[in-house]
Amino acid sequence: MLRLRCSLLFQLLSSPSASPASHLLRLFSAAAPAVSPNPSFAVEEYLVATCGLTRPQALKASAKLSHLKSPSNHDAVLAFLAGLGLSAADVAALVAKDPQFLCAKVERTLAPVVAGLTGLGLSRSDIAHLVSLSRDKFRCRSFVSNLQYFLHLLGSFENLLPALRRGSCFLSSDLETVVKPNVAFLRECGLGDSDIAKLCMAQLMLLGSNIECVWAMAARAQDIGVPCGSRMFRHALKAVAFLSNEKIAAKVEHLKKTFMWSDAVVGVVVSKHPSVLMRSNQMLQSKSEFLISEVGLEPTYIAHHPALLTYSLEVRLRPRHYVVKFLKESGLLDRGRDYYRAVMISEKAFVEKFICPHKEVAPHLAEDYAAACRGEVPSSFRFT
Structure with a gap:
């Protein structure tokens, strides 16, 4: 049957x-x-x-x-x-x-x-x-109309799915009294529809919060030095959306202590890369020890390149450091070559610039780099 x-x-x-x-x-x-x-x-x-x-x-x-x-x-x-x-x-x-x-x-x-x-x-x-x-x-009877609104806001069903996998509570939020007023306020803050869609895909619960909470989120974003209408405002709002003022202050203190930065310097770092506020203290500590103690970077250098703190230590920072170090010590790369430039480029570009040109003199370089990316750090990179 x-x-x-x-x-x-x-x-x-x-x-x-x-x-x-x-x-x-x-x-x-x-x-x-x-x-x-x-x-x-x-x-x-x-x-x-x-x-x-x-x-x-x-x-x-x-x-x-x-x-x-x-x-x-x-x-x-x-x-x-x-x-x-x-x-x-x-x-x-x-x-x-x-x-x-x-x-x-x-x-x-x-x-x-x-x-x-x-x-x-x-x-x-x-x-x-x-x-x-x-x-x-x-x-719920409102499911179809709510979904229609979010499909239009996010642009496609494929954009909606990742947000749904993190939770579906936003679909029961009242469109007229909660969601639409929040969207209108974000537009007043200078965010375009594309920015709002990207923000919502990362912090979709933001739209389901009451308007007073969203106002407070925007105030916290401005308090860390990112004004409404600026290019970084969406990123700042994403970073502080569900952090209290106390947690933000504690994270700032941890950054100052861990990287030996002054109040002014940490303020610049946070305003340029608000996402550092979302990193765990343990992760920040590990990156500080690696970048300062192992790579040998000065705290001021890291402050001028805060994007270093957003990359994976295991998959990007450490493996690429090993390659650059090996090439420099082997005389295959100018010792003055900037580490940040090797980190910031895409994986494809890194392989093309730092691996492929040395296939003949360092035939195991690609193999050793792949092992390092898997966490299998070799004792030393090999020529033969």
Whole structure:
């Protein structure tokens, strides 16, 4: 019976002229006779045997479904999910996280949402992704209109997906009283639609915050020396959005101590690269020890090139330092060659400029560099 329902729903959703909201009830009614309440219906067993939950998951989920006496609505929801293309594992994960999804009415809630999303140009695969990621939000009447707004704001479904993977709470925020006023305020701060989209992809919960919180975020961005309308304002807002003034002050003190910078110098560094405020103290300490003690850079040099603090120590800073050091000590590179210039270029450009020209005299250089990038630091780079 479940496979029959799945087949019917699949045909319904595959038809470009179909209207799930208007026809789904009729099809499900035709697919199965009415089921009388079954007083012996065991929710926990159903969750394990039919939905694929583990016993502990089923025990926890059944507490939210204890009022149910029949599997009929559950079966319809499972058929609906199968018709969208969700795998058994996807369904089990969805039900474990949101057991009450099984209580949703297919014809009254789920099918109209699918019809609305299809009208926005989303494929069945896209919609299946949304079900898995948004869970209970998918059951809200405002889901389609909210999603339409965010699709327009972010530019594409592909841009929306990474944000959804970090959490879907923003989809339940009220557009008229919360989201749109926040967007309007960000525009007043000098951010264009492209900047707002990039900011939201990184800090999407920002738009779901009340307007007073967003005002406070903007004030903190200006307090670290980045005025509204400046090129760095989006980056500053991203960095301080969910940091308190106390945490910002503590991070500034840590930067001063770790890199031996004055108040004025650390202020310039933070205003030029606000993202340093998002780095952990441990990470900053490790980079300080490496750049100052191992590479031999002066604190003032690092302050003039704060982007060094944004690159990965293991994947970029250390492996490239080994290559540059090897080339200089081997007389293959001018000793005055600037380390920062070797770090800032792309991986492709680095290989072309620092690896490829020396393949004949240092045939193992590419191999040793690759090993260093994997964390397998060789005792020394080899000529032969």
